[in-house]
Each structure stands twice: as C-alpha cells, then as structure tokens.
Amino acid sequence: MLQRRPTVKFLLEDRPQNLLAVSGLGSSTWDLSAAGDNARNFGFIGAMGQAAPFALGLAIAQPTRRVALFTGDGEILMSLGILATIANIGPENLCVMVLDNESYSETGGQPTATAGPTDLELIAKGAGFTNTSTVRDDSELAALRESLRAASGLHFANIKIATEELPLVFPNSFDGVTAINRFRDAISA
Amino acid sequence: MANSVSPDIGVNWHQDIFDVLVAQDISIVAHVPDAGHGPLIKMCEANSNMHTVTLTTEQDGVGLLSGAWAGGRKGVLLMQSSGVGNTINALALPNICRIPFLTIVTMRGEWGEFIPWQVPMGQGTPKVLEAMGVRVFRVEKKEEVGLTVDAAAHLAINTRQSAAVLVSQKLIGAKQFNQG
Numbered sequence: 001m002l003q004r005r006p007t008v009k010f011l012l013e014d015r016p017q018n019l020l021a022v023s024g025l026g027s028s029t030w031d032l033s034a035a036g037d038n039a040r041n042f043g044f045i046g047a048m049g050q051a052a053p054f055a056l057g058l059a060i061a062q063p064t065r066r067v068a069l070f071t072g073d074g075e076i077l078m079s080l081g082i083l084a085t086i087a088n089i090g091p092e093n094l095c096v097m098v099l100d101n102e103s104y105s106e107t108g109g110q111p112t113a114t115a116g117p118t119d120l121e122l123i124a125k126g127a128g129f130t131n132t133s134t135v136r137d138d139s140e141l142a143a144l145r146e147s148l149r150a151a152s153g154l155h156f157a158n159i160k161i162a163t164e165e166l167p168l169v170f171p172n173s174f175d176g177v178t179a180i181n182r183f184r185d186a187i188s189a
Numbered sequence: 190m191a192n193s194v195s196p197d198i199g200v201n202w203h204q205d206i207f208d209v210l211v212a213q214d215i216s217i218v219a220h221v222p223d224a225g226h227g228p229l230i231k232m233c234e235a236n237s238n239m240h241t242v243t244l245t246t247e248q249d250g251v252g253l254l255s256g257a258w259a260g261g262r263k264g265v266l267l268m269q270s271s272g273v274g275n276t277i278n279a280l281a282l283p284n285i286c287r288i289p290f291l292t293i294v295t296m297r298g299e300w301g302e303f304i305p306w307q308v309p310m311g312q313g314t315p316k317v318l319e320a321m322g323v324r325v326f327r328v329e330k331k332e333e334v335g336l337t338v339d340a341a342a343h344l345a346i347n348t349r350q351s352a353a354v355l356v357s358q359k360l361i362g363a364k365q366f367n368q369g
Contacts, residue, residue: 046281051252052250052252054259056252060217060256081245179286185247187259187320
C-alpha cells in the first residue's frame with residue numbers, strides 16, 4: 001500500500017517552476033512540509049473544507065500556472081459540493097488529489113465514509129470530472145505524476161494510502177499572514 | 190414593486206454596485222443565487238472581464254476568493270443572509286491570514302418578513318459576522334448602496350480586513366406570499 005509522505009514527495013520531486021501546491025488542514029499540510037519547504041506552497045492548518053475552493057480560486061486567478069491540491073478524505077467529504085463547482089468551471093490547470101486513508105487520522109483514526117461504501121472517484125465522476133483515477137500502486141502513481149505535470153487538463157485522483165502514525169512536520173510559519181504573504185510574493189515574483 | 194417601502198424610485202442600486210466592482214477592479218464574483226442580487230448577477234455574467242462562479246454553498250466562496258487574492262485577483266461574495274451562517278468557520282481563513290474579503294448580503298428575516306424560517310439567521314447575521322471579526326456596514330437607502338459598497342471595498346482591500354455590506358430588506362422590498 002502507498003505511504004503518504006513518499007507519495008507526496010514523489011509527486012513533487014523536481015517540480016516545475018510553474019507548479020503551485022495547496023494542502024488541506026492537518027495531515028496533508030504536514031506531508032507537503034515533509035516533502036520540502038517551498039515558497040510556492042500554501043498549507044491549511046484550519047478552516048476545514050476550504051482548501052479545495054482556495055485551489056479553485058487560485059487556478060482561476062493564475063491560468064498559466066499549474067495548481068496541485070493535496071487534501072484528505074475527511075476534508076473533501078466535508079464539502080463535496082465543491083467538486084461540482086470545480087467540474088462546472090473546469091479549470092484546465094488544476095489537479096485535485098485526495099490522500100485517502102479512510103480515516104480521520106488527526107483525531108484518533110475514526111473511520112470516514114470511504115471506509116464504507118463511499119467511492120470518491122465515482123463522486124468526482126458524478127460531479128462532472130471527465131479525467132479521474134484511483135491510485136493504488138507505483139505505476140498508477142507514476143501516471144498521476146505525468147498528469148500533474150502535463151501542460152493542461154483538469155484531473156481528480158483519489159490516492160489510497162496506508163494509515164500511519166507519523167511525526168508532525170510544520171510548515172515554514174504557523175502565522176497565517178506570514179504564510180500567505182510569502183506565497184503571494186512567490187507567485188507575483 | 191408595489192411592496193417596496195423605499196421611496197427613492199429611480200435609483201438602480203444593482204447598477205451602482207456593479208459600477209463600484211468595475212472601478213475597484215473586482216473581477217471574481219462568487220454567489221449562491223438570491224433574488225435580491227438577481228439583476229447584479231446578470232450584469233456580472235454579461236461582462237467578459239468578470240468571472241462569475243455559482244457555488245453550491247456560501248462557505249466555498251470564502252476559500253475561493255481567498256485563493257483568487259493569493260493569485261492576484263480581487264473578488265466579492267454575493268449571498269442572502271441565510272447563507273451567512275454557512276460561512277462562519279471558513280471566515281477564519283481571511284481573518285487569520287489578513288486576506289481582504291468582501292461580501293454583499295441581501296437581508297431576509299428583518300423588515301416585513303413573512304416566512305418565520307428566515308428570521309433566526311436574518312436576526313443573527315450581523316452578530317455572527319461581527320463575532321468572526323467581519324466589519325459590518327448596513328445600508329437602508331437605495332441611493333446609499335453604491336457609496337456603502339465602495340467604502341466597504343476600500344476598507345477590505347486597503348486594510349486587508351473582512352467587510353460585509355448588509356443590504357436591508359427595507360430597500361429590497363419584503364417578499365410577499367404571492368411571489369413564492
């Protein structure tokens with residue numbers, strides 16, 4: 001089974017200059033930080049449910065850059081309507097990636113809906129995404145890495161990952177103003 | 190409308206808001222449709238320089254506009270007072286990151302309301318916004334709508350704060366039973 005930290009690191013290794021990364025609160029933000037500090041990252045540490053709409057707004061505002069969203073099954077399940085909104089807007093520069101460990105790992109590992117019958121790739125398809133995948137092994141992950149680095153194409157990937165207890169890796173700053181200013185400056189540079 | 194109690198007929202307050210948005214270079218318009226904002230939404234959709242996004246829930250507008258600002262574009266969230274409750278936790282994002290956030294709220298549940306279900310959130314709207322650190326501007330006269338939106342937008346953008354303009358039901362006109 002795929003492990004979350006090597007997965008995120010592999011996807012972002014030697015990333016192109018034009019790739020911006022957004023992560024949802026909790027584990028996804030620690031994963032993004034563990035993959036290496038980068039001024040073109042913005043990680044949520046709160047406001048659960050807002051990473052996906054943030055990534056959509058960023059993709060609209062920055063059409064010549066690629067936006068990579070890393071979030072968890074718990075966060076995306078909180079606000080599934082955003083998948084319909086994203087599919088209807090159809091930004092060609094956005095790649096939505098869910099790190100799905102079928103549990104609320106930050107709060108003690110309680111099962112999420114994806115531990116049951118819920119299938120996030122099917123939900124994304126139903127929301128209107130035409131390019132979707134469920135990633136379970138290295139070859140599927142390599143294909144996702146290609147999609148992420150493609151010049152264009154809206155993509156949704158549900159990445160099935162193992163449940164692990166990992167040390168927290170904090171981003172450059174916990175202060176929201178410092179974090180957003182750094183990110184915004186990196187984009188406008 | 191016959192049920193409008195505001196005497197200043199002839200003022201097109203939707204147009205006035207639109208003109209402020211253009212003047213302040215606000216080009217991302219996110220909304221959950223509301224009849225009170227209807228004419229403004231049409232104007233924004235018809236303008237090729239504006240990007241209008243129909244949301245499924247108001248809270249997504251907070252993140253969307255924050256992401257757009259991070260990417261260098263300014264926006265506004267149009268919603269009805271009943272939608273304000275959906276945004277509460279999301280408002281932590283512009284608050285803690287000092288991201289300029291502007292919303293224009295058409296009020297229900299206050300002046301001449303006839304649907305009881307609109308009253309709790311309508312009455313709670315200014316209180317919950319203020320509780321989340323949003324600067325609240327109320328407007329009750331049609332001729333002051335443009336001016337108020339302009340003032341709120343200036344404050345939001347230039348001082349990096351969250352600001353809300355509450356457009357009173359008094360000037361929109363209370364919905365009647367026969368209007369559905």
